[in-house]
Amino acid sequence: MVKSLVTGLCLAVFAAVIIGLSNLLGLDLEHVALLGAALGGVLGLVPHRPAWGKVAGFLAGFLLAWLGFALRAAVLPDSSAGRAVAAFVVVALIAVVAAVSRGRLPLWSGLVGAASIVGAYESVYTNAPSQFLTESPAAATTVLLAVGLGYLATNLLAPQSEPHASAQPDPAIDARRAERGQRGQRDDSSSTTDLDDLVKGAAQ
Template sequence: MVRSLVTGLCLAVFAAVIIGLSNTLGLDLEHVALLGAALGGVLGLVPHRPAWGKLAGFFVGFVLAWVGFALRAAVLPDSSAGRAVAAFVVVALVAVVATVSDGRLPLWSGLVGAASIVGAYESVYTNAPSQFLSESPAAATTVLLAVGLGFLATTLLAPQGAATGADTAGPRHRAASPAPADPDLTLDDLTTGAAQ
């Protein structure tokens, strides 16, 4: 309980720092401060082994969603159908990367990465799709800075408790012994093969 409070307070301070940096340095971070701090906090709080996997998964999802915007700007029609195709391609590719990596790059972190650029850039893109090349780098760097500070708050400043092996083990590190039939199996157990 205390750890959650300290972590939340660290994130709150960093969200305020992000807005303060925005004003001091003339950056446009205010509209992504809470989004970035929250998503960076999630990235830092969710245990995963190997630890680099969740960061790599985040960046894969981030880049794929950015490429999705490029597809929308260059090839796809500016309609619901175009947005649907781009969303399908991005989420499908994130899922393929998670599968090919055998769980080292978790699906959830790829989705968090995609959500971060979409949350920061979608409204800007909708207002001026033709400005993709000039506007998207600014949106990407500002949200990455906010996510980085949120991640920093949860991984370096917040106290870390001793996690159990079951909480931190990825699918490759779980016990391979067969488990008895359990009515309380989770979807994660079924998708990672831990239920076999």
């Protein structure tokens, strides 16, 4: 409970810092502060081995979703059908990346990456699809900065520790080992008893 509270407070502070940086540096970060901090926190909190895999998966999903906007701007009609085709292509490609990487780039992190750029840029794109080349880089940069600060909050100020999967105890294996140990003790006891009987018989 304390760990969750500390992590949440770290994220809250970083969300406020993002808005402060927006005002100080003249960046348009205010509307993505909470989105970026929350998604960066999710990326940092969910355990995955190797750790770089979830970051790479996030970036892959982010890039594919950005290319989805490019596809909509260049080829697809600005309609429900066009948006549906773009969404299908993006999610399908994220799934392919996760499958090809054999889980090293998890599906969930790719979806988080896609959600970050969509959440930051969808409304801007809807208002001005023709401005994709000028508006999308700014949206991508701002949300990546916000996500990076959220990820930093959960990994630097509230670092996560996760034992390797091979180091985690397996109750079934422990039970079999205990059973073998008990069998070995019974066999040793039986052997000792037989040896004592033989020695007594020889003495008589």
